[in-house]
Amino acid sequence: MSPRTKKPVGLASESARRSLGRLERILLLVPYCVRYPGVSIKELAERFGAPESEILEDLNLLFVCGLPDYTPADLIEVSIAEDMVFIRMADYFARPLRLTRSEAIPLYLKAQALVNLMDGTRGGVKELASLRSALEKLGKALLPQEGGVAELTKRIRVQLESGEAQWLSLMRDAVTEHRSVDLEYYTYSRDALTRRRVDPHLVFATLGHWYVSGYCHLAEDRRLFRLDRIKTAELSDETFVPPEDADAELPPPLMVVPGTGDVKVRLRAPEAVAQLLVEYGGILPAGLPVTQSKTLKGGRREIVFTTYALPWLEKLLMRFGSTIEIVEPVELRERVQDAAKRILALYEPAKKR
DSSP: OOOOOOOOSOBOOHHHHHHHHHHHHHHHHHHHHHHSTTEEHHHHHHHHTOOHHHHHHHHHHGGGOBSTTOOTTTBOEEEEETTEEEEESOGGGSSOOOOOHHHHHHHHHHHHHHHHHHHTSSSOOTTHHHHHHHHHHHHHHHOOSTTHHHHHHHTOOOOOOHHHHHHHHHHHHHHHHTEEEEEEEEETTTTEEEEEEEEEEEEEEETTEEEEEEEETTTTEEEEEEGGGEEEEEEEEEEOOOOTTGGGGSOOSSOBOOOTTOEEEEEEEEHHHHHHHHHHHHHSTTOOOEEEEEEETTTEEEEEEEESOHHHHHHHHHTTGGGOEEEEOHHHHHHHHHHHHHHHHHTSOGGGO
16 A cells, blocks of 8 residues: 555646637537527527637637638638627538548558557456447448458558557556556656656556556656656566546646646747747646746747756757746756757867867
8 A cells, every 4th residue: 555645647737728628619619600500699608608708709710710721712701790690601510521431441440459459458448349339330331341441450560669569568457457566767857767666557648658657656646657768667566556536647638747846947038939838838748837928028928837857948948049048947047058068069179179
């Protein structure tokens, strides 16, 4: 039995959650308005669970949406008359989009590869039966003749990258049997190889990689580990009781993992660079959960965020050179300066070294 903390592993920034929710709402709102011309703003607000002001903002955004080449004749047209909404030039939203055969066959093959992968591990996944059923229906629709798609899948082999495939089965067994695992793990943010014992709770794929989440005895907290960064892994004889809230460790599409040891960072950069930094926070595990942002003179922006991974951040900021001003902490500014000097030294003539 290991001590447990209540801190969730996957936390997305509030702005990222709002953006994702708004996109989902718009994708549903447009077909509804096309199907029911003259629907009221009030009805849309009630049906989609959003204030009327947000519905109006969504509709205003549609004026700049449409098909290539995005000329006025290609953009969606929205008109509101006496609280009634009419959307034109968006007939392609009036019916569900259908996959072409060339689009559906790769989807089928990838899903079949996932089924084969899970069949090769103990325990499987609870959704496997549903996935098999969906594949059977899709296969019949694609190639009605007997054995058509099945024969196609036999001639194509999908294989994971060696680093992930090596540990996936072991980790799934550890989760199923509630057994601790001894890892030798490379931490990218600290550029360090550490040994640790982990109680794995979940194994899942996201952002193009396989991960295991669980309780780390070294950190004495819940942590997330990427399978292709595991150097060695061995099942131990120790068992653990899985927490009831293990599903909370699944990350949302944009994930950040804040902690008590985070360092406050304040940067100033051109608007475009600042925006790019914020976007990095959504796709990398040691991201930039921005807490403050303000516009400065001269087209620059100041952002404030927290991170536990100064070595990782140092590498990231080096990509942008002198365009970024590091206000705090001093340690980060000195790290970047030292790294720049080391890189410049590599380009000096050999006789000067």
